Amino acid sequence: MENHSEDPWQRAYDFAVEVARKAGEEIRKAGESEIKVMTKSCIVDLVTKTDERVEKIIIGSLKEKFGEGTHCFIGEESVAKGEPCILTDKPTWIIDPVDGTTNFVHRFPFVAVSIAFAVNKQLEFGVVYSCLEDKMYKARRGRGAFCNDEPIQVSDVKDIHKSIIMSEYGIDRSPDKVNKIFTTMQKILCIPVHGLRGSGTAATNMCLVATGAVEAFFEIGIHCWDIAAGAVIVQEAGGILLDVDGGPFDLMSRRMVCANNYIIAKRIIKEIDVFTARRDGAPIPKQ
Numbered sequence: 001m002e003n004h005s006e007d008p009w010q011r012a013y014d015f016a017v018e019v020a021r022k023a024g025e026e027i028r029k030a031g032e033s034e035i036k037v038m039t040k041s042c043i044v045d046l047v048t049k050t051d052e053r054v055e056k057i058i059i060g061s062l063k064e065k066f067g068e069g070t071h072c073f074i075g076e077e078s079v080a081k082g083e084p085c086i087l088t089d090k091p092t093w094i095i096d097p098v099d100g101t102t103n104f105v106h107r108f109p110f111v112a113v114s115i116a117f118a119v120n121k122q123l124e125f126g127v128v129y130s131c132l133e134d135k136m137y138k139a140r141r142g143r144g145a146f147c148n149d150e151p152i153q154v155s156d157v158k159d160i161h162k163s164i165i166m167s168e169y170g171i172d173r174s175p176d177k178v179n180k181i182f183t184t185m186q187k188i189l190c191i192p193v194h195g196l197r198g199s200g201t202a203a204t205n206m207c208l209v210a211t212g213a214v215e216a217f218f219e220i221g222i223h224c225w226d227i228a229a230g231a232v233i234v235q236e237a238g239g240i241l242l243d244v245d246g247g248p249f250d251l252m253s254r255r256m257v258c259a260n261n262y263i264i265a266k267r268i269i270k271e272i273d274v275f276t277a278r279r280d281g282a283p284i285p286k287q
Ligand SMILES: O=P(O)(O)O[C@H]1[C@H](O)[C@@H](O)[C@H](O)[C@@H](O)[C@@H]1O
Pocket: 076, 096, 098, 099, 100, 101, 102, 168, 169, 170, 171, 200, 201, 202, 203, 219, 222, 226
């Protein structure tokens, strides 16, 4: 009989893996009708019935397992519909039901379910299921990171000239932001590095850092649900997380660098044209 008092979160961790796999199956079998594209904050910020239905399945399963009102939830699509996005000290699930929605709509083969769990604002575990690749990434704080139950570890590359760096273009199409993004990409490419890549999903990009396939991923504009699970997986694979200005990682700040080591991270940070994005949970100014 497990002694939950010694290790209260193992049961939640194991169940999160089961729920992520079930959510991934739902995404894989979603038919054309479910991919009817809707938009949120702008015409390129896509959402589908699958995003909404899968989030309901995930949150419903967790509430059924752990009871209503015992845990808090931050879900991408719940927040989009007006639920608060506030991380408190209470046990909180941070969920992106479909990370890579644009990929999902276009049948571009990188779509992930991202489920993280935080207590006292500290991330306890993260699960990212890349469901079209059938790769289950997971990590529990202090206990290592895994892909399909095999241990994973970040790259040992220290020479920036021998690195692949990942980033994304996000959904902001304002000329000043796009200019900063492209200027940053150009400066990094011309260091030079071996290559720049982007899978279209932050969670997957972070898992690729954790496996050592690439050396770093950064982005300004992501949300806590995109990166919370990947943050645990990168850290437990031996990587590091920072703010894009070199300060400490801040889950709710909408910007992040994750890398295999400080040498690569600091070299990337030198080139990033930083801009701000409204913090997760910050009040939206009245139009
Ligand atoms: O696919 P979602 O969950 O919306 O998250 C992606 C976001 O839409 C993009 O703007 C970002 O560039 C990606 O990194 C996110 O994964």
